[in-house]
Amino acid sequence: MFLIPKSSLKNFDPERCCFVLNEFAAAEFSSAIEMLFAAKNINNKKLSEGFIRHAIDEYKHFTIFTNIKNQIILEYKINKKKLSFVPNHLYNKGYIYKDHFIFEKKKINNFAIFIGANEEIAEKKLISLANHFKQHKPSAFIKIQNILKDEERHAEYSLRFAKNSNGFLLYKIKITKERTISFLRHLYANSLNKFSFIFYPILITILIMVNFVTYFLKLKKVTTNDDVMKNIEPSSIA
């Protein structure tokens, strides 16, 4: 998982739980896509197979989180509309970059460190989520324990590969750097709402200004010929 969602849950709030599970599902789905892309683009049969297995695991986790969420929705009669998983939202939520996959921008050594560092963070977050379910939803707790085992294995493989290919010192520097970046990325993602407080008044001001001049900006329809092809200006965007 890459952009790891918040998972702090003090009291059992089924709706909030579903929200967190949905975010975990989104993170797993995004991770699966990244792994599949890596499998397609690496020129090494063994690593490619490893990425395929990883992708299948992440898709499996996505299904598990979604199933737990759906069970809680049914049990507590929660409005499911706002908790549905929409693949296109992965871009807006920052789980996937709009213009590239992470694998395209990183060398394999650094990609392995990136996976390892993020799987470690995911593990910690998942432990707190699992503990939360331990009391209220024991069946979900068991399922999340299985996911945890997988995540542990993913982190271990990636970091072992990174250690071997980077050398100990370089590995230590890179992993520290990756952990810091992940922390900052997290901080940024969780602060997006606060940023909007700054930009909101600016955008409102633009809207008011545009509103005043709207009448004059109406696109006038000029019809010079009843043949649509002759009437249309192909190079124009308006």
Add this chain to the structure above:
Amino acid sequence: MYYIGISAYYHESSVFLTDNKGTNCFLKEESFTRIKGDKNFPKKCLKFLIKNFDLKNENIQFISFYEKPFKSWWEIFYYSIKNPFKNKDFLINHLKIFNSGSIFFYTDVNKLINISRNKFIYSSHHLSHCLYGLSVVKNFSEYVYVTCDGVGEGETMSAYTIDTEYKIQKIWTNFYPNSIGLFYSAITDFLGFEVNEEEFKVMSLSSFGKPKYKDELKTIFNINDFKINMKYFEFHKNLNNSFSKKLCDMLGEPYLNINVEDNFKKYADIACSTQLILEETMQNLLKKVIKLSGKTKVVLTGGVALNCKMIHNLSKLDIFEELVVPPSPGDSGSAIGAANFAYLNKTKNQTLNLNTIFLGPKKKMINKKINKDNLFIKISSSDTFISDATSKLINGEIIASYFGLTEVGPRSLGNTSIFCDAKNNESVNNLNIKIKKREHYQPLAPILLEEDFEKYFSINKNIQKNLEWMGALCDANHELYKEYSSIIHIDGTCRTQIIKNKDTITYKILRELKKKGSNILVNTSFNISKDPVVFDLFDVYVNMKRLNIKFILMDDGLYQTKNI
């Protein structure tokens, strides 16, 4: 010289390349990114085309975008800016879209490949739909081209005629917000389904209900003058809800859990009423454009045309001589329309000559770098695999397919599908509920040889052409109920596909299956809900593992997945 059409930024992004001499390639961005309905600029599609067709400034005639980018953005903005405070959330989002939207199409393309500015042209949204429709029919001047969708460049419905000299005339238009497409989507939202994605679920659900809310809904969408009552909707100002509190006062609580029986009944009634409003609206629209144009043959495009139940019911009214819905009538297919616009713009009196169903790349081109043997084991060679596969199907096995050219449009038409024997109830249920995890009210689609069609189904001749790409429903005959009842929808209809081409693997499979005692296969797309249809062999492998499907038919044999 290549003509490239692109549709992007609003709905699923797609690219179509053609030289009109037999080289065609239709791609969707979702195939590469694995994000279903990916609407971003189709960067990966273009990279694929640049690499495989050696694209450069010199061999590209035109790159054509399917609509006027600024006009499309502005028309919606212009409507909502009239009430800047009420609509502020929507407007702020719309301002943000400006920065990452189609206005920067030229820049986005030039980040990948240097193309001179005079090679960029921009069609018009509904004109692109119309020009895609044009490539589907022969004797094109005999048809009136009707487009009906949510909204495009401020238009919601339009009708065109084209004469033999390729003079195109727009004979009628309806404008935003008066949109039957947005009305249907708002009800889709009300029922708890995903807008622009799950309208088909409303259509399936409608067969379980009665039109109890018909009169109420007629007061909010006028089926005669096609006007919408905006007091009931919020799609112009609210980012989360398409409907207002007033609609809830009329129809009750939204987003109920339809697994509860009472909720299911109620929502089926709402769906049924909505479907009826759509059908009556379209009936009036078609009558109007037929009268205006004097033509009785219709090509219908736009997202609304994907509603095959509507096509089926309209066909029984005897208001047209023929109705054709192309395989990909939504915005994704408009990439083909945009390429046609470019071609017509260049030649002035010719349009593209296309096979309309399979325009995607060959599997060989997609999988150039992949060694099939790393992921799959061949269990049956090219001379016996048809017979082996059909024996497995008869024995209740579920088999995936991955051969030939890729399909255009949202429906898998055999080349990237999952099959099972329609006679075997257990297999059908297994495929629908356990493997595809579809809702119980969604039926599966049958596929059979053209020669067997009349034995099991009946359809009005005026929509028969659409059967090749599952574009219309047909009625189940008595014979079908006897042996294949599991594929019949509750209203007695089926979304059937017929196979004509004797050279295809699908045809050979059906022929062999017939010898072994079954005439119909169930055909569903090779994907999992929320995922796009498989594109390359990696996707095939991962999806087979996820779906727990053992066997796959490819161009040269029957394969099984390896354990890696």
